[in-house]
Amino acid sequence: MADARIASLRDVLASRGHTRSEQPDDDVMSAMLDIEGDIDAAARSIDDAQAAERRRLEDAPQRQRAVSPLRVPPVSRAQTLSGIWGSGWLATLWRWVSMPFSVLHFLAMIVLRSVGLTSRAPNGRDTIELSRFNEDPREAARRWILELERDTGGTSVPDESAQMRIALPNFFAGSYSDALREAKQQIQILVVVLTSTTHTDAAYFRTEVLTDAALVAQLRNEEFCVWGGDVQAREAFQVSRLLEASTYPFIAFIALQPRRSRSRGGALVAHPAVLSRMEGSPRTNLGAMSILAHIQDIVLPRTRTYLGSLRSERQHREMERELKAAQDRAYAEASKRDHERVLKRRAEEEQRAAHEQSKLSSEAAARAQQEKAMQWRCWARTNLVPLEPGANVAPQLRVAVHTPDGQNLQRRFSPTDTLEQVYAYVDTADVAGDHTGETKAPQDYVHRYAFDLVQTYPRRVLDKTNLQCALQDVHGFGPSANLVVEGMHDSAAADLDSSDEE
CATH class of the missing domain: 3.10.20.90 (Phosphatidylinositol 3-kinase Catalytic Subunit; Chain A, domain 1)
Structure with missing residues (x-):
């Protein structure tokens, strides 16, 4: 069964233009299938990893690594063993023993590179960035916004103090689930922006498209909630798989749409759905004007009626809630006044009863004193x-x-x-x-x-x-x-x- 899946994956890679020599070995294929769980997803991951690797090799400058005269040239492990034991057969034995571990290390680095967990160090070797991949989603979103503001010299905060800076969309500084929850509560259209630093068009998209004044003005409208991230981060990578992004930059529009619920007897309920996706080069089909036209011609007409009815219902519920709250406050105040009036009347009655009792007691004491006085006079x-x-x-x-x-x-x-x-x-x-x-x-x-x-x-x-x-x-x-x-x-x-x- 595993061999059949690997063969199917090789056929998909061959259809995408990857020769047999360019394809990974069977162990890497099996590992990718276990990670992705789908042949097409595994093929896309391998394709993206190899494309990113080719771009890194094309963009990396050819540097001559000269040995510093103050640094001793590195000594190989075989030479070290030969110097210690004075015998070459021990070094040969060590190479045969460590060969399986070297192969496993090579395969692990290929897998980690394919899912974006490794990056090139200055010495040309792969380094693992597990700390960034396991970063908190909210912190990753805030860091992505700060990097975008640093690269563009703009700001995503719409306030008066930022008038002299370039305007950016008001990105939501939280996790994707928080942004989706916010869009559902506020009945907004969630705009998901995904970028990848490994793509050559990422810088142009960030500095030219996301700073376009018309597009920024449209996305800063109250109808939109904008969330962004880089696929090098864990949550953005998961969102890209969820939204089936194949290339970057990538934009998806998500909004509440009517859907029949089986648990509610087939009644229509509001459920978030992906309206449309946009991806490709920001110089052509993902430019600022294309995105703006897509929003005005497709996204808004499709959502305006239903979201407008949802907003009207929410406003009606809020008005009813405020009216009920006002009635409850008035009732509570009236009850408080009635309670105070009852307490006051009860206190007055108790005071009157105490006064009457005191008066009766005084009269009784006076009568008793008079009777004793008359008794004394008679005596x-x-x-x-x-x-x-x-x-x-x-x-x-x-x-x-x-x-x-x-x-x-x-x-x-x-x-x-x-x-x-x-x-x-x-x-x-x-x-x-x-x-x-x-x-x-x-x-x-x-x-x-x-x-x-x-x-x-x-x-x-x-x-x-x-x-x-x-x-x-x-x-x-x-x-x-x-x-x-x-x-x-x-x-x-x-x-x-x-x-x-x-």
């Missing part, structure tokens, strides 16, 4: 106010008290009675007979007299700080005393009123 009327001495009992003191409500209280006290008993008599004067007889004072209650007893002449306030003082020891308190009630508070009057009602 004091029986247990604290002394019995009035008889008219024939001597000595005795006559006390007359004038209250703020116009009452005149008169009573006899014993000289040994205390000042507190006089205050209690005046404070309990309004206690009815039904409330007397309390035998127990209220607990947790300290009674405070809310008035002062004042002697009329000379005016003297009976001190409440010494209520246990006997009346006979009170200064200015004679056999009779006229007293006036002063400073009775409203609370005391309210208590008296409530007691009167009771």
Whole structure:
């Protein structure tokens, strides 16, 4: 099976003008078939590799390599072995042993050269550039743009600071997959530009075609997304195989096109498709005017209707999304205001309820205090106010008290009675007979007299700080005393009123 494939590959190469002597051996043929997986692709790779090799040989100057007088001429491996062991048969044996490895090295270099992994060093030998071939796709794209700007003296950034420089297409500085994704999201036409430094027209294409003002103005339009790369890089090489590029420079136009989807029941869905390809010499069919005419006559008419409908749908969706977002914001703001209003009303209700509760608690405490005050007055009327001495009992003191409500209280006290008993008599004067007889004072209650007893002449306030003082020891308190009630508070009057009602 492998021999048949190799024979088919040799037939394809012969049809392309390669003689039997110019074709690689069977091992290289097998390796190329394993790499490419297709006879035509392997033939194209071998053809490109040999064409590149011929151009390198034609363009390379014929330099005479003179041996420097300061450098010792190289010594062959056989001479080294002969000098070490002093025998020529060891060198012959070494050549026979190392011959398979030399053949394998030669075949590996041919394969690497065919896929663009080797380059010519100044000494004429092949050097492997695996680091560049394995370079990150995004970094490779940015490096390709920088090299293009360096070679042309232009810029691909459309800003005001670059007006004095030559304009270049606005190349996408990312990987091919990123550029394809960007073109799909923005509904743009993806323009893929592939070059190869091994082709003689590469410099002319970069400096003359990609700097054309009309072409640059067209490609800088919002309808286009431009991505470029050199096939010496890994991703650009893979893209060239994907787009079936046969020669360079190469340009492909990719855009969304309607396609029926089996997973969606045959519905039409937008799918990226290759619209057209352009390749060849930039001096003829790949010149700036040819590319511009191809875009205006073929690419744009083919995509304008469908992409325009996709853009209209996207704009409609964006408008609906913005409208929904505005409605959601308005609803969120209204909900926030309603929530704040509810919280405010709830706080006011809680504050009102707390105020009512405090008021009820205060009223309950006041009522309890009034009840304790009335209980104390009833108790004091029986247990604290002394019995009035008889008219024939001597000595005795006559006390007359004038209250703020116009009452005149008169009573006899014993000289040994205390000042507190006089205050209690005046404070309990309004206690009815039904409330007397309390035998127990209220607990947790300290009674405070809310008035002062004042002697009329000379005016003297009976001190409440010494209520246990006997009346006979009170200064200015004679056999009779006229007293006036002063400073009775409203609370005391309210208590008296409530007691009167009771």
